[in-house]
Amino acid sequence: NAGVTQTPKFRVLKTGQSMTLLCAQDMNHEYMYWYRQDPGMGLRLIHYSVGEGTTAKGEVPDGYNVSRLKKQNFLLGLESAAPSQTSVYFCASRGTSGKGGREPQYFGPGTRLLVL
Amino acid sequence: LAKTTQPISMDSYEGQEVNITCSHNNIATNDYITWYQQFPSQGPRFIIQGYKTKVTNEVASLFIPADRKSSTLSLPRVSLSDTAVYYCLVGPGTALIFGKGTTLSVSS
Numbered sequence: 245n246a247g248v249t250q251t252p253k254f255r256v257l258k259t260g261q262s263m264t265l266l267c268a269q270d271m272n273h274e275y276m277y278w279y280r281q282d283p284g285m286g287l288r289l290i291h292y293s294v295g296e297g298t299t300a301k302g303e304v305p306d307g308y309n310v311s312r313l314k315k316q317n318f319l320l321g322l323e324s325a326a327p328s329q330t331s332v333y334f335c336a337s338r339g340t341s342g343k344g345g346r347e348p349q350y351f352g353p354g355t356r357l358l359v360l
Numbered sequence: 361l362a363k364t365t366q367p368i369s370m371d372s373y374e375g376q377e378v379n380i381t382c383s384h385n386n387i388a389t390n391d392y393i394t395w396y397q398q399f400p401s402q403g404p405r406f407i408i409q410g411y412k413t414k415v416t417n418e419v420a421s422l423f424i425p426a427d428r429k430s431s432t433l434s435l436p437r438v439s440l441s442d443t444a445v446y447y448c449l450v451g452p453g454t455a456l457i458f459g460k461g462t463t464l465s466v467s468s
Contacts, residue, residue, distance in 0.1 A: 248403075254371035255432055277455070279458070284460070285460065286445075286447070286456035286457070286458050286459050286461055287404065287447075289455060289458075292455050300455070302455060303457065305411075318385070334403045334404075334405075336403070346392065346409060348406030348409065349396075349404070349406065349456075350406075351403025351404050351405070353402065353403060354401070354402070354403055357408065
């Protein structure tokens with residue numbers, strides 16, 4: 245199992261450019277998440293999905309869009325990148341045990357994005 | 361979601377036991393308490409989860425008092441490799457909030 249993978253690992257964008265970050269998981273997990281992490285800020289939830297075809301907003305959704313067309317993939321899009329979106333982006337997935345919040349989240353290695 | 365409060369940072373020496381306490385005064389009946397560990401340049405990693413009393417695994421122990429308004433993560437005999445950020449999360453599980461965590465620095 246590869247677990248959770250993220251593509252790309254690093255990217256430099258110019259202000260106003262668009263890009264899509266890809267997250268893939270091979271654990272057949274229902275839930276998937278996108279976080280951003282800035283120095284001294286911990287992880288902040290951008291969007292998440294509780295199943296194929298569904299998405300929901302997290303703490304900081306503005307400026308981002310997501311799609312979950314396939315169960316194993318969760319895409320994060322930046323339509324018009326801004327310097328404030330310079331950050332490290334982490335994707336995570338979680339299974340469901342039917343027993344409440346007992347399943348842990350598994351994280352990908354992160355994508356470093358620099359917006360100039 | 362229940363709000364959590366934990367120390368910003370802690371220092372320790374190799375071989376010592378480290379206890380990190382998290383306060384969650386408004387924890388709900390169906391909330392679990394989960395701890396994650398994050399090394400620099402990596403995503404967080406699940407350490408331990410509990411609902412009440414004590415939970416122990418090969419990495420750590422989690423102590424939860426009867427009122428569940430706080431919890432303590434205990435790391436026995438830490439080493440330099442335990443230097444990391446530790447996050448306490450409380451909730452039913454769908455969309456947990458990480459916060460800033462506790463930065464643990466272990467020295468020799």
